[in-house]
Amino acid sequence: MTSFVEVLGLKKDFAVRRGIWQRQVGAVHAVDDVNFQLDRGKTLGLVGESGCGKTTVARMVVQLLRPTQGQVLFKGKDLVSMKGSELREIRPKIQMIFQDPYASLNPRMTVGTLIEEPLIEHTDMSRSDRHERVLELTQVVGLDPSSVERYPHEFSGGQRQRIGVARALALQPELLVCDEPVSALDLSIQAQIINLLEDIQDKFNLTYLFISHDLGIIRHICDTVAVMYLGKIVETGSAQEVYGDPQHPYTEALLASVPVANPTDRHQRKRIILSGEIPSSTMPPSGCNFHTRCPLAEQQCSETSPELRRLSDGRLVACHLV
Amino acid sequence: MSKELLLQVQGLTTRFNSGRGVVHAVNDIDFSLSVGDVLCVVGESGCGKTVTMLSLLGLLPTNNAVRSAERILFNGRDILSMSEEEMRKVRGRDIGMVFQDPMTSLNPVLTIGRQLMEAMEVHQGLSFREARDRSIDLLRTVGIADPEQRMSDYPHQFSGGMRQRVMIAMALSCDPILLIADEPTTALDVTVQAQILGLVIELMRKREMGLIWITHDLGVVAELADWVAVMYAGHIVEYATVEQIFAAPRHPYTIGLLDSMPSLEGGRSERLSVIPGQPPNLIFPSDGCPFADRCSYAFDKCSTALPSLMEIGEDRQVACWWDVELDMEQSVEDR
Numbered sequence: 001m002t003s004f005v006e007v008l009g010l011k012k013d014f015a016v017r018r019g020i021w022q023r024q025v026g027a028v029h030a031v032d033d034v035n036f037q038l039d040r041g042k043t044l045g046l047v048g049e050s051g052c053g054k055t056t057v058a059r060m061v062v063q064l065l066r067p068t069q070g071q072v073l074f075k076g077k078d079l080v081s082m083k084g085s086e087l088r089e090i091r092p093k094i095q096m097i098f099q100d101p102y103a104s105l106n107p108r109m110t111v112g113t114l115i116e117e118p119l120i121e122h123t124d125m126s127r128s129d130r131h132e133r134v135l136e137l138t139q140v141v142g143l144d145p146s147s148v149e150r151y152p153h154e155f156s157g158g159q160r161q162r163i164g165v166a167r168a169l170a171l172q173p174e175l176l177v178c179d180e181p182v183s184a185l186d187l188s189i190q191a192q193i194i195n196l197l198e199d200i201q202d203k204f205n206l207t208y209l210f211i212s213h214d215l216g217i218i219r220h221i222c223d224t225v226a227v228m229y230l231g232k233i234v235e236t237g238s239a240q241e242v243y244g245d246p247q248h249p250y251t252e253a254l255l256a257s258v259p260v261a262n263p264t265d266r267h268q269r270k271r272i273i274l275s276g277e278i279p280s281s282t283m284p285p286s287g288c289n290f291h292t293r294c295p296l297a298e299q300q301c302s303e304t305s306p307e308l309r310r311l312s313d314g315r316l317v318a319c320h321l322v
Numbered sequence: 323m324s325k326e327l328l329l330q331v332q333g334l335t336t337r338f339n340s341g342r343g344v345v346h347a348v349n350d351i352d353f354s355l356s357v358g359d360v361l362c363v364v365g366e367s368g369c370g371k372t373v374t375m376l377s378l379l380g381l382l383p384t385n386n387a388v389r390s391a392e393r394i395l396f397n398g399r400d401i402l403s404m405s406e407e408e409m410r411k412v413r414g415r416d417i418g419m420v421f422q423d424p425m426t427s428l429n430p431v432l433t434i435g436r437q438l439m440e441a442m443e444v445h446q447g448l449s450f451r452e453a454r455d456r457s458i459d460l461l462r463t464v465g466i467a468d469p470e471q472r473m474s475d476y477p478h479q480f481s482g483g484m485r486q487r488v489m490i491a492m493a494l495s496c497d498p499i500l501l502i503a504d505e506p507t508t509a510l511d512v513t514v515q516a517q518i519l520g521l522v523i524e525l526m527r528k529r530e531m532g533l534i535w536i537t538h539d540l541g542v543v544a545e546l547a548d549w550v551a552v553m554y555a556g557h558i559v560e561y562a563t564v565e566q567i568f569a570a571p572r573h574p575y576t577i578g579l580l581d582s583m584p585s586l587e588g589g590r591s592e593r594l595s596v597i598p599g600q601p602p603n604l605i606f607p608s609d610g611c612p613f614a615d616r617c618s619y620a621f622d623k624c625s626t627a628l629p630s631l632m633e634i635g636e637d638r639q640v641a642c643w644w645d646v647e648l649d650m651e652q653s654v655e656d657r
Contacts, residue, residue, distance in 0.1 A: 049511035156600050186366035187538065188597040191582035195594055213511070220584035220594065243586060257516035259541030261583060263564040266545055273520050274513045277481050 002076040003037040004207055005061070005175060010034040010070035012056050016282060028281050030056045032231040034070075035308070038224075040174075043201070043208040045222030045239065047215060049254075051278055053231040054211045058179045061209060062096045063087065074175065092122045092171035099180035101160035105152040111138075111163055112148030118170045137166040140203075141196060158189035165196065169204070177209045182217065194221060215258050219243050227251045230289040231281055233308065237315025247317045250290050288320065296321055325356035328500055328532040329378075333392035336370075336377045340386065343605040347373045349556040352631065355549070357499065360526060360533045362543040362564070364579075365553035368601060371536045374553070375502050379417065380409045397499060415445040418493030422505040424485035428477040434461075435473030438492055445496045460491040464521060483514035490521070497529075504536045519545055540583055544568060552576050555602050555612035558631060561639040572640045574617045611643065619644040 011034075013027040031053040038044045046054045059065040061072055063079050072079045074090065082090065098104040105114055112134055119130045135145055141162040152160055161181060168176060178197065182190040194217065201208060212218050218225060219239055226236040227250065235248040246252040256272040274293045279285055285292050291301035300320050308316040336348035348370045355361050363371045376382050377389045378401070394401040397416065404412070413419070421427045429437055438460065439453035448456065454473070461469035464487040477485060486506055493501055503522075507515040519542065526533060535546055543550055547564040552573065560573040571577045578597040599616040602608065610625040611617070617624065623643050631639040 049513060158600065186601075187540075187579055188366060188582050189600070191584075191594040191596045192598075194584070195596060198593075214584075215512070216584040216586055219586050220592075253513060255586065257512040258586060259515075259519070259539065259545045261540045261544045261568065261580070261585070263544040263547070263568050271516070271520070273516050275517075277483050277514055278511075 002073070004040040004075060005038040005209070006071075006073040007034060007036050007057075007061065008071040008073065010057065010060060010072065011068045012053075012060060012065065013068045026282050029231055029284060030281060031060070031067075032284075034228075034231075034233055036226050036233065036236060038207060038209065040207050041201075041205050042223045043210050043221055045218035045225045046209065046211045046228060047213065047218045047225060047254075048228035049213060049278060051230075051281065052228040053281075054213075054228055055179055057228075058096070058177045058209060058211050061175075062094055062177050063091070064096070092118070093173050094175045094177065095168040095171065095173040097161075097164050097168050097176060097178045097181045100184055101157050101164055102184070104164060105160060107152055109151075110148065111143070111150055111152065111155075114152070114163060115148070115166045115170055118167060122171055133170070137169055140169065140200065141166045156189075157185050158192055161185065161193050162196065165193075165200070169200065172204070173206070175207045175209065177211075179211045180213070181210075183212065183214065190217070197221065215243075215255060227254065230278060230284055232289055232318065233316075234290065234319070235315065235317045236308075237311075237313070241313055241315055247311065247315070247322045248290075248319050249294050249296050249321075253293075253295075288318075325358060327354060327395075328357050328359075328397060329355040329534075330393065330395040331378065331391065332394070333390075334374065334377060334394065335390050336373050336382065337388045338386050339388070340605070345604050346607050347556050347604060348377060349607075350630075351553075351556075351558045353551055353558065353561065355500070355532045355534060357530055357532055358526070359548045360535060360546055361549045361551060362547035363534065363536045363551045363553060364538060364540065364543055366538055366601060368604070369553045370556040371553055372504055373556075375504060375534065375536065379413055379419065379502070380404075380406070381413075411445070414441050415496040416499055418496070418498035418501045420486070420489045420493045420501070420503040420506045422508055424482060424489050424509070425477075427489060428485060430477055433474050433476055434480070434488055438473075438488070438495060441492065441495050456495070457491075460495055461488070463494075463525075464488070464491045465517070466491075483510055483517065486510060486514075486518060487521070490518070490525075494525070494529075498531065500532045500534070502534045502536075505538070506535075507542065508537070508539070515542075522546065540580065552579070555607070556604060557612060557641060558639075559613065559641045561631060563637060566638060572634060572638075573613075573642050574619050574644065575613050578616075611641075617644075 010031055012031040013029055015024045016026040016028060018025045034057055046057060048054050060067045067080055115134045115137055116130050119125055119133060134148060138145055138147060143162050182193050185193060200206060210221055222239045225239045225242045226233045229250050235242060235251045242251060246255055253272045253274045276293050279292055287302040287304055288306050291297040306318045306320045308318045310316055332352050334348055334351050338345040338347055365371050382389060391402060435457055438457040442448045442453040442456060457473060458469045461472060466472055466484060466487055507518050537543060550562060550564050550567045551558050552560040554575050560576045571580055581595040582597060584594060597616050602612050610627055611629055614620045614624040629641045629643045631641045634640050
C-alpha cells in the first residue's frame with residue numbers, strides 16, 4: 001500500500017550570491033535529505049527552532065518551492081516531476097494555511113471574494129453556486145455570514161485566520177499544510193483556531209502537515225512528530241513516544257527547555273540548558289549537525305554524520321549514541 | 323511584609339487621544355514590588371502591559387498620551403513630581419530596561435562596546451578605561467564568549483539571543499535596583515529562552531534588585547515569578563503569588579487562560595477549552611466588567627458595575643463580582 005504522502009530524500013539549497021556579477025559563493029543547505037510519510041486522516045508535526053528548515057519543507061510539499069533533489073509522492077504520484085496542467089490539476093487537493101493572517105490576505109478584496117477566488121480559478125461553478133459555497137464555508141469556519149461583504153482589516157487576527165482556513169477549504173482539499181497557523185495569535189484565540197482545525201479534520205477527513213515551534217501545540221494536535229535540526233530530521237515517531245521518552249539529545253533538550261506552567265517544583269526540575277545557538281546552515285558542522293551543542297558528544301560525532309535508525313518501538317533517531 | 327518596598331504604584335491611568343477617540347489603555351491600576359522579588363505581568367496583546375511600564379518610566383509619547391496617578395513611589399522617591407531631567411537620571415541608572423526586540427533597540431552603527439560604555443560614562447562618570455573593563459565584565463556575566471573581541475563588533479554580527487544578552491548587560495551596567503523587562507524572550511527560540519531565563523534567575527540570586535517581567539507566556543511566569551499580575555483590557559484583574567495563580571486561580575479570565583494552554587502531557591483526546599469572543603474595544607469601554615461579554619460566570623451586575631481589585635485573602639486580590647458573591651453566599655451558609 002502506498003502512503004498518502006511520502007517525502008523521499010528531499011533537499012533544498014539556496015544559492016548565496018555576492019558581488020556585481022552575482023556569482024554564487026556558497027549555498028544555504030536549508031533542507032538536507034528529509035524523509036517522512038504521512039497516512040490519510042493523520043497529522044504529522046514538524047517541530048524545530050527558527051531556521052531549521054520546517055517552512056522550506058512545507059513549501060516544497062505544496063510545490064511553492066522546487067526541491068533541489070528528492071521526491072514528494074502524493075498518493076503515489078511524484079509532484080516534483082509534474083509540470084503545467086498535470087500539477088495544476090492536483091493543486092486543489094493540497095492547500096496551505098499561512099502563519100501571518102495580516103499579510104496573507106489581500107487587503108483590497110472583500111472576504112467573500114477572497115474565499116471565492118480559488119473557486120473561480122479552479123472550478124467552473126456558476127456564480128450563484130459559488131456564492132452558496134462561500135456562505136457554507138463561512139459557516140464551517142465560524143464566521144458570520146455578513147462578513148463576506150467586509151474587508152480583512154475589519155477583522156481581528158483570529159477571525160482573519162478563520163478566513164484563511166475557509167479559503168484553504170474552498171476546493172475540498174485532502175492535504176492541508178499548516179505553517180505556524182496560530183503563532184501570531186493570542187493564547188485565548190489560539191485555542192479557538194486549534195479546535196477549529198481539529199473539527200474540520202474530523203469532518204472532512206483531512207490530512208495535516210502541521211508546522212510549529214510550539215511544542216505544546218504539536219503535542220496536542222499531532223499523531224506523529226518529526227523533530228528537525230539544521231535541515232535534518234533528528235527524531236521521528238509517535239507524539240506520545242517522542243514526548244514521553246525522547247531519545248535524541250536535541251529532542252530531550254528541546255522538551256526540557258519548554259517552561260512548565262507549574263511553579264511548585266521549579267527549583268528541583270531537571271534542566272538541560274544547551275550552550276550556544278544553531279550554527280549557520282551555510283557551513284553546517286562536520287559529522288553530526290548537533291555535535292557543537294550536544295552535551296553527550298563524542299569523538300565520532302564530529303567525524304561521521306549519523307543516519308536515521310529505526311528503534312525497537314518503531315521510531316527513527318539519528319544519533320550515534322542511541 | 324518585612325522586605326523593603328521598592329516600587330509602589332497607585333491609581334495609574336493612561337489614556338491616548340487617537341483619531342477615533344480616547345483609548346483607555348491603562349485604567350486605575352495599583353501594584354507594588356519589594357527588593358528581591360519578581361513580578362510577572364501577564365496578559366494578551368493590547369491589554370496594557372507595555373503601556374503600564376512606559377507610563378511608569380515616563381516614556382510615553384508626549385503628543386497624545388495622558389498619564390495620571392495618585393502615587394508612584396520608587397525607592398522612597400515620588401516619580402510624579404520629578405522633572406524630565408531627574409527622570410532621565412533614574413532611567414538607565416536606577417531602573418534598567420530590556421525591550422522585546424533586540425534587533426531594533428540596539429544602534430546598528432555603533433559597536434557593542436561603545437553602546438555598553440555610554441550609559442556608564444553618562445550616569446556614573448566612569449573613565450574610558452573603567453567603563454571598558456566593566457563592560458567586558460558584564461558581557462562575561464551574561465555569558466558572551468571572548469568579550470574583549472566582541473566589544474568591537476557591531477550588533478549585526480550578533481545573533482538574536484546574543485543581542486538580548488547584550489541588552490541585559492546594558493540594563494545592568496549601572497547597577498539598577500529595578501529591572502523592567504518587556505517580553506525579552508518572546509522573539510527567541512525555546513532553547514535560547516531557557517538560557518536567558520537561567521541567566522536571569524542567577525542574576526536575581528546575586529543582586530539586590532527587583533524585577534518586573536512582562537510576558538504572555540504562562541510557562542515563563544511559572545518559571546520566574548514570585549508575584550503575578552494578570553491584566554485584561556487595561557485593568558489588573560488578579561494579583562497573587564505565583565503558587566496561588568497556578569494552583570487556585572480566582573478570576574474567570576485567569577482560569578480561562580490557564581485552561582486554554584496546550585500542555586506537553588495532554589494529547590489529542592482532550593479538547594482545549596476556549597475563551598469565546600475577543601478582547602473588547604478600548605475606545606468605548608463598557609460600564610461593567612470588561613470581561614463580562616466573554617465570561618461564562620457573568621450575571622446582570624457584571625455588565626453594569628465595574629469591579630475593582632478586592633482583597634480576598636492575604637496578599638491576594640481579584641476584580642470580579644462573581645467570586646465575591648460566591649464568597650458571601652458561602653459565608654451566609656456557614657453561619
